[in-house]
Amino acid sequence: xxxxxxxxxxxxxxxxxxxxxxxxxxxxxxxxxxxxxxxxxxxxxxxxxxxxxxxxxxxxxxxxxxxxxxxxxxxxxxxxxxxxxxxxxxxxxxxxxxxxxxxxxxxxxxxxxxxxxxxxxxxxxxxxxxxxxxxxxxxxxxxxxxxxxxxxxxxxxxxxxxxxxxxxxxxxxxxxxxxxxxxxxxxxxxxxxxxxxxxxxxxxxxxxxxxxxxxxxxxxxxxxxxxxxxxxxxxxxxxxxxxxxxxxxxxxxxxxxxxxxxxxxxxxxxxxxxxxxxxxxxxxxxxxxxxxxxxxxxxxxxxxxxxxxxxxxxxxxxxxxxxxxxxxxxxxxxxxxxxxxxxxxxxxxxxxxxxxxxxxxxxxxxxxxxxxxxxxxxxxxxxxxxxxxxxxxxxxxxxxxxxxxxxxxxxxxxxxxxxxxxxxxxxxxxxxxxxxxxxxxxxxxxxxxxxxxxxxxxxxxxxxxxxxxxxxxxxxxxxxxxxxxxxxxxxxxxxxxxxxxxxxxxxxxxxxxxxxxxxxxxxxxxxxxxxxxxxxxxxxxxxxxxxxxxxxxxxxxxxxxxxxxxxxxxxxxxxxxxxxxxxxxxxxxxxxxxxxxxxxxxxxxxxxxxxxxxxxxxxxxxxxxxxxxxxxxxxxxxxxxxxxxxxxxxxxxx
Numbered sequence: 001x002x003x004x005x006x007x008x009x010x011x012x013x014x015x016x017x018x019x020x021x022x023x024x025x026x027x028x029x030x031x032x033x034x035x036x037x038x039x040x041x042x043x044x045x046x047x048x049x050x051x052x053x054x055x056x057x058x059x060x061x062x063x064x065x066x067x068x069x070x071x072x073x074x075x076x077x078x079x080x081x082x083x084x085x086x087x088x089x090x091x092x093x094x095x096x097x098x099x100x101x102x103x104x105x106x107x108x109x110x111x112x113x114x115x116x117x118x119x120x121x122x123x124x125x126x127x128x129x130x131x132x133x134x135x136x137x138x139x140x141x142x143x144x145x146x147x148x149x150x151x152x153x154x155x156x157x158x159x160x161x162x163x164x165x166x167x168x169x170x171x172x173x174x175x176x177x178x179x180x181x182x183x184x185x186x187x188x189x190x191x192x193x194x195x196x197x198x199x200x201x202x203x204x205x206x207x208x209x210x211x212x213x214x215x216x217x218x219x220x221x222x223x224x225x226x227x228x229x230x231x232x233x234x235x236x237x238x239x240x241x242x243x244x245x246x247x248x249x250x251x252x253x254x255x256x257x258x259x260x261x262x263x264x265x266x267x268x269x270x271x272x273x274x275x276x277x278x279x280x281x282x283x284x285x286x287x288x289x290x291x292x293x294x295x296x297x298x299x300x301x302x303x304x305x306x307x308x309x310x311x312x313x314x315x316x317x318x319x320x321x322x323x324x325x326x327x328x329x330x331x332x333x334x335x336x337x338x339x340x341x342x343x344x345x346x347x348x349x350x351x352x353x354x355x356x357x358x359x360x361x362x363x364x365x366x367x368x369x370x371x372x373x374x375x376x377x378x379x380x381x382x383x384x385x386x387x388x389x390x391x392x393x394x395x396x397x398x399x400x401x402x403x404x405x406x407x408x409x410x411x412x413x414x415x416x417x418x419x420x421x422x423x424x425x426x427x428x429x430x431x432x433x434x435x436x437x438x439x440x441x442x443x444x445x446x447x448x449x450x451x452x453x454x455x456x457x458x459x460x461x462x463x464x465x466x467x468x469x470x471x472x473x474x475x476x477x478x479x480x481x482x483x484x485x486x487x488x489x490x491x492x493x494x495x496x497x498x499x500x501x502x503x504x505x506x507x508x509x510x511x512x513x514x515x516x517x518x519x520x521x522x523x524x525x526x527x528x529x530x531x532x533x534x535x536x537x538x539x540x541x542x543x544x545x546x547x548x549x550x551x552x553x554x555x556x557x558x559x560x561x562x563x564x565x566x567x568x569x570x571x572x573x574x575x576x577x578x579x580x581x582x583x584x585x586x587x588x589x590x591x592x593x594x595x596x597x598x599x600x601x602x603x604x605x606x607x608x609x610x611x612x613x614x615x616x617x618x619x620x621x622x623x624x625x626x627x628x629x630x631x632x633x634x635x636x637x638x639x640x641x642x643x644x645x646x647x648x649x650x651x652x653x654x
Contacts, residue, residue: 278337
């Protein structure tokens with residue numbers, strides 16, 4: 001079967017004179033035997049050391065980070081043939097189980113085996129393959145998401161890409177019989193995808209990713225059926241871009257084509273930039289399809305508007321933001337593949353890939369990628385899913401060869417520019433940017449498969465200070481385990497939504513649940529004003545039993561301060577409260593200057609909170625200094641204020 005692997009990119013549908021795309025493999029032949037090796041399982045490494053130093057290039061940072069991740073994954077891998085349910089799998093320290101997709105790490109492990117010549121990586125990959133075959137492999141050629149828990153097998157598309165890239169780029173490391181076994185199993189997966197996937201198959205990330213998976217399968221097995229099917233999906237995907245802004249849509253469940261009352265389609269930034277668009281970019285590059293590449297490049301540019309200066313992805317508004325991790329999405333692969341490999345078309349893409357990789361590096365502790373920047377300070381263990389998924393993207397750009405762009409420091413991400421206001425009609429979301437602040441306000445009314453998910457209602461879903469970093473960052477209106485095996489349970493009884501909001505005292509009715517809210521943006525001199533009108537409703541858009549409560553909340557942005565003005569028509573007997581959870585990690589000091597003034601001391605400066613009403617701190621779990629929410633992995637100080645009219649000012653001090 002070896003000769004079926006063809007490394008030459010096809011030239012179908014090519015109408016460009018750009019230089020042909022080709023793979024770059026680090027070819028370092030190593031002689032590795034097939035003997036087993038015992039790998040220790042270290043679930044609780046107490047070291048706080050972070051071994052990273054800033055790299056000089058995306059390739060440098062990616063390689064250092066990938067090696068750290070792979071070494072740590074191996075330390076969590078079980079090698080005990082007497083325990084077939086565990087043998088070869090990678091134990092998750094947070095979930096105390098083996099995630100069904102841990103076999104996705106096969107590709108980065110083989111990359112490291114070839115790059116370093118260290119046989120431990122090849123042995124790890126072979127153990128992972130054996131575990132998959134024993135525990136998540138079905139007779140129809142698919143793999144399921146989780147052992148005895150989830151029957152969902154659409155994830156076969158991701159496993160097939162990982163196994164295919166491993167064989168295509170590094171298959172020469174495998175003994176012949178092992179390589180033939182892997183190829184035979186991969187062909188069964190290819191047949192499953194070919195017979196099952198169509199453009200309406202589940203959320204759009206699956207058929208769009210199927211374009212590259214099927215092309216890769218066609219390349220490996222020289223099968224025209226797979227090439228043809230890939231082209232069919234690719235052409236069909238062209239209609240899944242929103243009409244004005246060119247967001248990829250289809251992450252909504254149900255009827256993905258029906259417009260919401262505000263004219264919105266289902267869009268999720270996290271899945272788009274970390275899964276769908278990278279796959280479509282790879283398909284376009286491999287197939288030299290200029291129509292696809294032009295559209296993907298345009299769409300990536302629009303999505304990049306939501307990257308913060310520190311490399312974070314602002315998915316505070318997306319339909320699947322229940323998996324938002326600040327740096328991306330919990331179980332997708334990463335944005336690097338798309339942005340790094342298309343940097344020749346837009347040099348700023350290179351900076352986007354680099355900044356996000358540096359953020360992944362900064363969120364890595366004890367060798368594992370944590371699900372947000374403050375998991376570590378709150379003492380929350382990381383799900384290992386983040387690490388083995390995002391390792392694939394780094395292996396891919398190292399194999400394909402990221403373009404090196406001169407003058408990266410001089411390049412500016414869109415949100416590093418001080419443009420005032422930008423409105424994105426297709427998602428009813430406004431971005432604000434001046435010399436001091438970047439902010440997001442949304443009235444997006446398209447929901448996923450459940451109610452009370454991402455915030456709406458004219459909510460300020462993100463506030464970022466250019467020196468101090470995130471000051472406000474939203475989370476789900478109600479934390480729900482929509483994908484129980486792909487999310488972490490929230491055990492803190494005081495945990496709450498991190499979105500600023502007006503709510504009834506029981507928290508059941510909130511303005512951020514109002515899908516019918518209106519938003520109006522204005523600019524006067526150096527001040528940007530966003531005026532919102534909403535009502536306090538529950539997830540079903542129902543008002544409180546005591547009667548309707550309407551409110552007006554305005555957000556004012558100047559270089560010096562952010563001001564919040566709240567007014568509502570509730571009666572004095574049932575006053576709601578305005579909740580303001582300010583992002584702050586446990587190591588930062590809070591000083592109460594008066595009953596209407598607090599100072600939060602941060603490493604790079606301070607945030608001063610002032611109001612014309614008393615400010616109270618809501619309770620936190622005993623022994624903890626902050627509340628915590630897995631979305632987007634942040635700690636916060638929960639402040640609350642009461643009154644028919646409330647005025648709050650946030651300023652920074654040195």
